[in-house]
Amino acid sequence: MLPTILLQSGGAAGVFLLVFLVTIGMAAWTYSDAKRNSSHPAFLWAVVVFLAPLLGILLYLILGRGS
Secondary structure (H helix, E strand, C coil), X not given: CCCCCHHHHCHHHHHHXXXXXXXXXXXXXXXXXXXXXXXXXXHHHHHHHHHCXXXXXXXXXXXXXXX
């Protein structure tokens, strides 16, 4: 019998990898953007976005960019 649900067939690893790669991409973009547009340390913004992706990117866009 073939598994009919993606997560039952080992698809969870693919979903995890996709989420991880998107998180790394957001942290890299935040770091490069913060180096150009923020007076705060770019590395710290990248760490915040990596540890809490949705909240971190929202905080960066509201508080960190252009200040």
